[in-house]
Amino acid sequence: MKNDDRDASLALYLFKKRSKKTVLKIITTVLILGLCFTIILPILNLVPVVFSSIEELGNPNVIWLPLEKSLVSFKAAIRFILPNGFATMAKSVLYASGIMLVQIFFSAMVGYALARVNFWGRNVVFFMVILVFLLPRQSLLLSQYIYFNHFDVLGIMDLFTKAGEVNLINNPVVLVILAVFGFGVNQALFIFLFSQFFKNIPKELEEAALIDGCGFYKTYFRIMIPNAVPIISTVAILSFVWNYGDTYYTNYFSPNGGFLSTLLSTTFSSANKDYVMNAVRTWYDVPLVPDMAFDAVKQAGVLGIMDLFTKAGEVNLINNPVVLVILAVFGFGVNQALFIFLFSQFFKNIPKELEEAALIDGCGFYKTYFRIMIPNAVPIISTVAILSFVWNYGDTYYTNYFSPNGGFLSTLLSTTFSSANKDYVMNAVRTWYDVPLVPDMAFDAVKQAGVLVYLIPLLIVYLVGQRKLVENLENSGLVG
Numbered sequence: 001m002k003n004d005d006r007d008a009s010l011a012l013y014l015f016k017k018r019s020k021k022t023v024l025k026i027i028t029t030v031l032i033l034g035l036c037f038t039i040i041l042p043i044l045n046l047v048p049v050v051f052s053s054i055e056e057l058g059n060p061n062v063i064w065l066p067l068e069k070s071l072v073s074f075k076a077a078i079r080f081i082l083p084n085g086f087a088t089m090a091k092s093v094l095y096a097s098g099i100m101l102v103q104i105f106f107s108a109m110v111g112y113a114l115a116r117v118n119f120w121g122r123n124v125v126f127f128m129v130i131l132v133f134l135l136p137r138q139s140l141l142l143s144q145y146i147y148f149n150h151f152d153v154l155g156i157m158d159l160f161t162k163a164g165e166v167n168l169i170n171n172p173v174v175l176v177i178l179a180v181f182g183f184g185v186n187q188a189l190f191i192f193l194f195s196q197f198f199k200n201i202p203k204e205l206e207e208a209a210l211i212d213g214c215g216f217y218k219t220y221f222r223i224m225i226p227n228a229v230p231i232i233s234t235v236a237i238l239s240f241v242w243n244y245g246d247t248y249y250t251n252y253f254s255p256n257g258g259f260l261s262t263l264l265s266t267t268f269s270s271a272n273k274d275y276v277m278n279a280v281r282t283w284y285d286v287p288l289v290p291d292m293a294f295d296a297v298k299q300a301g302v303l304g305i306m307d308l309f310t311k312a313g314e315v316n317l318i319n320n321p322v323v324l325v326i327l328a329v330f331g332f333g334v335n336q337a338l339f340i341f342l343f344s345q346f347f348k349n350i351p352k353e354l355e356e357a358a359l360i361d362g363c364g365f366y367k368t369y370f371r372i373m374i375p376n377a378v379p380i381i382s383t384v385a386i387l388s389f390v391w392n393y394g395d396t397y398y399t400n401y402f403s404p405n406g407g408f409l410s411t412l413l414s415t416t417f418s419s420a421n422k423d424y425v426m427n428a429v430r431t432w433y434d435v436p437l438v439p440d441m442a443f444d445a446v447k448q449a450g451v452l453v454y455l456i457p458l459l460i461v462y463l464v465g466q467r468k469l470v471e472n473l474e475n476s477g478l479v480g
Contacts, residue, residue, distance in 0.1 A: 092260040096244035111194025133188035136394030197231040346380040417447040
């Protein structure tokens with residue numbers, strides 16, 4: 001009788017345990033499927049917008065599939081952003097590929113020097129790399145723009161021009177120079193990645209090469225570079241993607257370069273809405289072009305940007321900061337894919353024995369996560385916290401699009417000191433401070449002063465957290 005009771009209790013215990021695991025699996029599966037659907041939903045919402053005829057746009061009866069299929073949006077988008085046919089796309093691809101090669105070549109050399117060569121001031125240089133990595137690009141933009149607008153190196157331009165300087169703005173060579181000297185798109189991150197990777201290569205390889213008669217350069221090119229293929233491929237992908245989609249440097253230093261990203265951002269700016277709609281009306285003989293035609297053509301050109309401009313229960317969330325929160329919740333925040341990758345790499349490096357021990361102690365999936373994994377993830381959490389704060393504080397892309405009237409400092413800085421406001425700023429300085437004559441440089445001076453004020457919180461974060469940031473990124477598994 002006792003054995004029967006014991007067997008029944010054991011069976012009941014095993015049933016409860018299996019039921020609990022099954023319920024947890026179902027909940028986890030539902031959450032994952034819901035998250036996947038949330039990620040895919042904006043792309044699905046593009047179908048009735050991009051593939052509908054112009055006249056059907058905005059029809060409330062169209063939900064998933066267009067009533068009347070049409071490729072007019074694609075035709076118009078190609079006509080706008082590919083004025084020279086696919087040669088424009090080829091030019092953008094070649095540009096991104098060329099800058100990618102330059103960034104890899106120079107970032108690898110600098111990273112190797114910082115990792116392996118003991119020279120005076122190495123730590124200062126390394127901290128400067130981290131500082132450039134953390135600072136928003138607009139903080140360096142003005143000085144870079146002025147320098148390339150009046151380009152001269154040690155006075156040698158006196159030998160070639162009467163003015164003693166050359167204006168390199170609107171010349172693609174500027175983008176190459178920036179990459180050569182480590183100021184390309186996110187290049188400080190690439191230097192850091194190479195540095196950390198070379199630190200992890202055993203010194204015995206260099207010692208063996210030295211014994212075999214290899215000098216410094218032969219060791220670098222014959223030993224270190226072939227062993228650095230993993231990080232080179234990583235940097236190559238990141239560099240190509242970021243340079244191909246860059247609108248910041250291309251808009252400022254080569255606005256007439258004809259790059260696809262620049263054409264896309266300028267053609268479909270809100271100021272061009274009437275022009276785009278009139279062009280569609282004229283080109284395709286459409287008597288009535290609804291407002292949604294502008295978004296349809298733009299989405300056809302972009303095909304992948306989150307479609308947050310559509311109706312959500314008849315509530316317009318634009319200019320509501322909750323949009324920025326929603327983007328972060330569903331993984332579309334500023335550089336959030338990188339944060340997910342960092343966490344993934346970190347958790348991969350935590351020994352599985354910890355989870356097995358927690359399971360033996362009776363911890364379930366969620367208890368193991370919150371009681372075991374999260375406390376051990378403090379290094380990567382602090383790293384992501386610093387990066388997230390810095391990048392969100394300096395963001396102008398999401399704030400300008402989704403909350404332009406939110407009153408954020410980065411947005412105010414970018415809009416107040418835009419070139420369109422130059423006369424307003426100079427007249428304000430003249431009025432407020434009773435200055436009878438305000439030179440053109442006053443605009444740049446006030447703008448630079450505004451940037452310095454804006455940088456105060458970032459400099460504090462850098463001084464407090466830069467050492468932790470470096471240590472924790474080393475332990476994150478990103479380059480190991």
